Amino acid sequence: MNLKTLLLLICIVAFASCKTKTHLYKIEGKQIAISDSLSSDIAIENYIKPYRDHVNGNLDSVLAYSVDTYSKNDGELNTAIGNLMADIVYKQANPVFKSRTGRDIDMVLLNHGGIRSIISKGNITSRTAYEIMPFENAIVVAKLPGAQIKELLEYLAAAKRAHPISQLKLTLDKDYNIESATLKNKPIDFTKTYYVATNDYLYNGGDHMDFFKKSDTLYVLDYKIRNALIDYFTETDTINPVIDDRFIKKNN
Structure with missing residues (x-):
């Protein structure tokens, strides 16, 4: 066989190889239930144990003491735990907001x-x-004109739920109509503009709080509510929140 013929055969084989295709006809799978019957991998467990211990150590470090057990179901229109959370947001976020805006x-x-x-x-x-x-809800502050403050109050009266509030005092009559409302113990001037701290979920219309959507000015504090709680607990030896008169309904 001469060189020319050999080269021709090589080219034919190579061309035929390029034309060869592999087809995937079937894929099979099965469900493996995750249960106690699955054995753990000791090597993996030993690898992650130091990290798990470190995280648990941080999470379980004692920050403060609670004198009682508090639940969001303990009151009709305001609860001790809700009052605590709203007050913490005010206490921790107001210095940040004031330092940036005056x-x-x-x-x-x-x-x-x-x-x-x-x-x-x-x-x-x-x-x-x-x-x-x-x-991962973060604290934001919305600038709301008086008309939207009025919508906010009407929302709370209609919702009949213990949505946590701070610095606002709202009293309803026996039929859940607004009887009085004050901010920092002063009458609300509906011709003025007010600054309302909330979370980013509610600002974007969560829980149908659509009045926030009408705000044209938003201040993002880069401060998560969870971090505000941790900061407050770190600074506070003992907590003893109470149900008070910040949001009540009269019965007669």
């Missing part, structure tokens, strides 16, 4: 459903804060 927050409004756990009697840890607020 103004004070006028009130705080959170949502009842955002409280995801109780505070148990005894030691309060970082884990407690994560259980109460497992979401």
Whole structure:
């Protein structure tokens, strides 16, 4: 066989190889249930154990003490745990807001459903804060004109839920109509503009709080509610929140 013929054969084989295709005709799978019957991988367990221990150590470090157990279901229109959360947001966020704007927050409004756990009697840890607020909700401050403040009050009266508030005092009559409302113990001037601290979920219309959508000015504090809780617990030896008269309904 001469060189020319050999080269021709090589080219034919190579061309035929390029034309060869592989087809995938079938894929099979099966479901593997995750249960106690699955054995753990010791090597993996040993690898992650130091990290798990470190995280648990941080989460379980004692920050404060609670004199009682508090639940969001303890009151009709305001609860001890809700009052505590709203007051914490005001206390921790107002200095940040004032340092940036020279103004004070006028009130705080959170949502009842955002409280995801109780505070148990005894030691309060970082884990407690994560259980109460497992979401990444951040504190924001919305500039609201008086007309939207009026909508906010009407929303609270119609909702008939213990949405946490701070610096606002709202009284309803026996039929859930607004009888009186004050901010920082002063009558509300509906011709003025007020600064309302809330979370980013509510500002974007969560829980149908659509009045926030009409705000044309928003201040993002880069401060998560969970971090505000942890900071407050770190600074506070003992907590003893109470149900008070900040949001009530008269019975006669």
